[in-house]
Amino acid sequence: MSLPSSLGQLVEEAQRLSGPLQNTIRDSIVNSIYTTAESIAAGAVTTGDPERTDWDRKIDNILTSPVWGFPIMLGLLVLVFWVTITGANIPSAMLAEGLFWIEARLTDFFMAVNAPAWLHGFLVLGVYRSLAWVVSVMLPPMAIFFPMFTLLEDSGYLPRVAFNLDRFFKKAGAHGKQALTMSMGFGCNAAGIIACRVIDSPRERLIATLTNVFVPCNGRFPTLIALAMIFVGGSVALSLAGAVATLAVAGLVVLGIAITLFVSWLLSKTLLKGTPSSFTLELPPYRRPQIAQVILRSMLDRTIFVLTRAMIIAAPAGGIIWILANTHIGDTSILAALAGWLDPFAQHMGLDGFILTAFILGLPANEIVLPILIMSYVSGGAMMELDSLAALRQLLVDQHGWTWLTALCTMIFILCHWPCGTTLFTIQKEQHRWRWTLLAVAIPTAMGIILCITVNYLAQGLGLI
Template sequence: MANPVKAAPGCTVVVLGNPNAGKSTLFNGLTGVRQHVGNYPGVTVEKRSGLISIDDEDFELVDLPGTYSLAPTSPEEMLAVKILLGKPPAAGKPDVILCVIDASNMQRNLFLVSQVLELNQPTVVAVNMVDVAKRNGVEIDCEKLQQLLGVPVVPVQAKRREGFDALKRAIADSRNKNPDFPHDPFEASLKDRIEQLESTCPDDCALKRFAVTRMLFDTDGFMADQLKSEVGPTTLESVESEKQKMESGKEPVFESESSARYSWITRHSDEFIKQTGPVRASSITDRLDAWLTHPIWGLGVALLVSVMLFQLVFWIADPASDMIDWFNGTLASIVNGVVPAGTLNSLLVDGLINGVGSVLIFLPQILLLFLILALLEDSGYLARAAFLMDRYLSKIGLSGVTLFPLLSSFACAIPGIMATRVIKNDRERLVTILIAPLMSCSARLPVYVLLIATFVPAQSYLGGLLGLRGLTMFAMYMVGIVVAVIVAWILRRTFVKSPPTSFVLEMPSYKVPSLRNVGQRMFDGGWSFIRDAGTIIVAVTILVWAAAYFPRLNESNPPAELTNDFAVVQRLEPQLETLADDAAERPSIESELAVAQNNISAFHLRQSYLGRSGKLIEPVVKPLGWDWRIGSAAIASFPAREVVVSTMGVIFGLGSEVDEESDSLREQLAAAKWEGSDRPLFTLPVALSLMVFFALCAQCVSTLAVIKRETNSWFWPTFSFVYMTVLAYIGAFAVYQIFSRMIS
């Protein structure tokens, strides 16, 4: 477990860099286990901070979101700029800025560095992946680059932790030393305009150059809003006037900055970049991309990788989840042997142990999914798959990078929602979070299997190639997919509306993933789920247990309909304790005792607050073809959808040990009648209605807890629960009414 960061150290260092420059690998290598992961106050962006020691003094490192420039276009980039400026949620300006750049892609990375130097704050440049550049036949002269930039430049290999000592020394020595940037990237005419605008700034403004430059090239007003208190109204008016003059020219304002900075980098690149040999890695990358980004073969590979990801979550995570389930069962048996039957026993076993188990049961899936996504992203393949899928997902307002989170949600929405962290656009990520629960997860499968096997006829078509039961199962999965597409399309045009943006994604070089970085991301994902979502899940599970347990019967004076069952229990329980395990009469006694105990449990549930709630909502669910018993099962399934099967077992007097394969449960459901009549309770329309409801509803507190964790707000899980419940009700109502009329 990562150790929490201690009291505020004497120096704060922010780590900044382009995506795929190895920034997180460097951060993990420097901080090791002395790091802390949380959220910035009031926002959903993750904050990673850690400690490093230099000369027995602690320095705090803060890993900022990856950004290509200080002209922010996403909430993550905006947050990075705010922290650089010392704006909330930052407590103040950083003492040192550590810029991490990719040695194999210097020109693009130096664009960001040239902007950072205009902040006139202590800065260190770490040139990472010098080994990759060398394999490309490129050598970086860091001394010449240091002379050009006027700040310390240190070569490092973050994966191997090489150059860290020199980097730490440069950080310590850079405190209170502002850059000595000897060059101006802008040509004379643009430079004169900037200097004229600087002259309008107040004398006490410490960010004159940075402020007027950023506001001049700002396209959406964000930077002007952040810097208006530093420059004052006169400078704001002057900048706006100058911007209008520039916009009347041939070249757009934002292109003027790009052209000037890249031209400056190109002019000086020969001073520090030496081509020492043939380019190897890029040619390998090109040959791989010829296949992996091909519109046909590449798409096939992307779909194959997606299917393998989906299968791995089942093949590997399921056995691990079964082990956790076995451990919970063993622990419950121990508690049953120590704590006598009663309220405390039920609280510990049915409330606390089941609650903690319902959290831990998801952990293998979450860890495995973060492992796979980290490997795909660090290797460079995730960007290729996103590029290929973008043409399809863009039609509903999403980008290609949403593919893996949505696909993962078919196994479980919880890791799927957490996997949306790979989506950089905040609004796309929110839409993906809101539609991920509509993918039919594995928890819905027991409901489908039980109802399809019991009520859907075993008819076949096309010579046995297609079966009605298989088609029904396929239809349940398609319901979620089709509705998710419609919901995403609507959300992108209403609640989560934003101007259309082009999908810009860097194609990084292929490389071997850092196992340390991958392991850290696995740990961060698993721990954040347990810490933040797990507490909510356990709390709600205990509340639902209490609703199903209370009020209790007075066993000394049971109701008339249970008199015989209580008598059987009182007579047979002592008798069973004295019998040997291999006694011939033991099976018959156990069977008779189980029937009596199940009858008592069913009565308890009917009289509980949960059962009363089911009766209360019966008028609401009756148009769906349900009675209070089905309604109670739906309410009880709020902690987890699959609980509906065991709850039905209790309600119909078979106990909670039944599952979707139990013949006794299928027979009991098929024989169930509406109370007070001979009309069958379950029919094919009712079964279809119930399946459609569970295909669309938000009956999973774990999913809602994770939505709260990932959005840092109770609004969006509430919104998800409401809109999905309404959709589920409308869908179930339509299916029941239509099929009832078709079959009658």
């Protein structure tokens, strides 16, 4: 006789004993524990103000109500983006002006010491300029957006969002907790994918992992916001600009969530079949956020962290792009050749070769897609002073023929394309299978290409452009 069978005998004995109680024993045990806990708590807690404790429940009834839950959620989303977009405009312009004034002085200095042109090009027009763009385009929106997001997180609102979205994920055949991992994806997709560990079923965890990239992360938000500010907003009357840009970003986020649900549904109906498992979601009590700490933490943990990472990657990338743009084979630069090769395909998607090149070269981090694009547009070509967002608009529209459709397709592709290097590395580490990592690249990329082509041809066919 070996242990498993003897343990087995013990189990049989237990089954025999619990026989008459069979189906009710677990409930009965849990019930006894609950009633004991309740009576102990009742004996130890006295409340001086019974009215107050019900506040949470009252707020919950409104924030998670079937009628008001969604309008309030959308309203808050729009409010956050509106404050970010209108608030970031002025500091962004001021930062750009200041940083490009410094660039001019740097150029003066290089001229004064008779530095070779390539050194000036590499260091100032390459490295410094991309750094300046990363800082002036990304810092102001982040400094406004992240504290507000952290505030919502701290006050306890985000779990309510998960609660509201739960039934949709259920319907899509996914796990309700995916609403939580998706919310984390707004911060960082790699973090969102690590958060997928909270989902126990491997099937549902995989669905959450593969679809996490459909919500724009920290690295992509500033680019979306910047494009919306200089473009979508810029194409209408000035007084409406902020509002239109806000709606564009909010609309894209909603689109991202819709795509998440759709792809989850598709996966659970085809590749990853199964029924969703249930779970308990506790809504934590509302807490008054510690404002000073929120600002400090979101500054240190997110703003500075994301900005530093972007700068660390942008600096060498800027240099490399400058080299690619200024190394000529025959009479075209390597960058132009690559862009030219990609251009025919990119045109179908409503983009151009340079934009697609920027996305490919931006694989290490989404933060640097826009700086790379600007770099490849500017360097080698006509040198111009980019000292404000208006100048950036001029560069894109007047010199490179962007239309609102180009901007829209670019924003869609920002939302749907392959995950960044860090995220892919994380997926590989969490799932240990190359096929899932490859699928994580293929699904959003295919989605982005299809969407861009559809939008492009639809707009052209309808004569909107």
